[in-house]
Amino acid sequence: MIDLFTIIEETTDALLLKLEKFEKSKNAIKKEVSLTWLANHLNTNTRYLSEVIKKHKGKSFNNYxxxxxxxxxxxxxxxxxxxxxxxxxxxxxxxxxxxxxxxxxxxxxxxxxxxxxxxxxxxxxxx
The missing domain is CATH 1.10.10.60 (Homeodomain-like)
Structure with missing residues (x-):
């Protein structure tokens, strides 16, 4: 059976590219940064974003x-x-x-x- 929450590779790759741009920007130092803020900023949902960060960055959102x-x-x-x-x-x-x-x-x-x-x-x- 397929896990209903498997993010397709293209989506993950696109999100990782967006995260890379985010990392190079100075947006992380903004006080208003939250999981919801970043998900909106990157045009994704919080669940995908959280999962991709956990899987590919090896950290929780806050630690990231x-x-x-x-x-x-x-x-x-x-x-x-x-x-x-x-x-x-x-x-x-x-x-x-x-x-x-x-x-x-x-x-x-x-x-x-x-x-x-x-x-x-x-x-x-x-x-």
Whole structure:
């Protein structure tokens, strides 16, 4: 018997291409990003989107978005030393997190270190 919830390959491939574009945009840092928002943005439904992210990105939707946000802020911290002077709460806001605490927890989960340790480490390597 065929699983009623098998996403056809063309649909999956099209969705993965859209996700790739989304990943390159800065949309992940918008506070309003949710599963419903992204599904609407990509012209798909939440169930397909959630399933494709889980299967092809190996993460839940929230972990996927959080990972994109952390990668974004790490890029900013590397590329622009002035961001290293900001308070952690401001940095959290810059990449779409609603609180410093959530940002710190997610940052540590994604990188293995706290954001302040990461920033101090970057500062110590400055010429």
């Amino acid at each position: 978005i959080n990972g994109l946000r952390i990668n974004y802020i790490i890029g900013l911290l590397y590329d622009n030393p002035k961001h290293r002077e900001y308070k952690i709460s401001h940095i959290a806001e810059l990449c779409g997190f609603s609180s410093r605490e959530v940002f710190t927890t997610v940052f540590k989960k994604e990188t293995g270190i706290s954001p302040s340790y990461f920033i101090d480490n970057l500062k110590s390597k400055q010429p």
